[in-house]
Amino acid sequence: MGELARWNLKVSRETDLALRTLLATRGxxxxDLSRFVExxxxxxxxxxxxxxxxxxxxDIDPGEIEKLIDDELGAMRGSFWTDWRTN
Incomplete structure (x- = not known):
């Protein structure tokens, strides 16, 4: 989790009870409260x-976005397999 920061939060009593009840039912x-909030x-x-x-x-054409995504995925797949074979 790295370096931690301390927060002071105020929530309604109903929210507190609902969350604590949920966490309690999950053991x-x-x-757990900190993890849930994070x-x-x-x-x-x-x-x-x-x-x-x-x-x-x-304002960008959906086809253009799809092409950009496909190009990037192709490049990543190629480099992944190249890196994987060399290691």
Whole structure:
């Protein structure tokens, strides 16, 4: 997890109880609350990044995007197998 930062959060009592109940039903252990919050934040950040990229690319032809993706995937596949064979 790397270097840790400490957050102080305030949530409603209902949210606290719902989350703690969920974690308890999954056999909650020390650190589960922190892991749950970190995973939720990471998902929310990724979702926002995807929305930003989609908004930035609304004027680009979908076919052009597909071609760019295919070109990059092809390059990555080629380098993956080249690297794999040499190691």
């Amino acid at each position: 909650g252990r020390k650190g 995973e939720a934040v990471n998902r929310a950040v990724l979702r926002e990044i995807v929305r930003d990229i989609q908004a930035r690319n609304t």
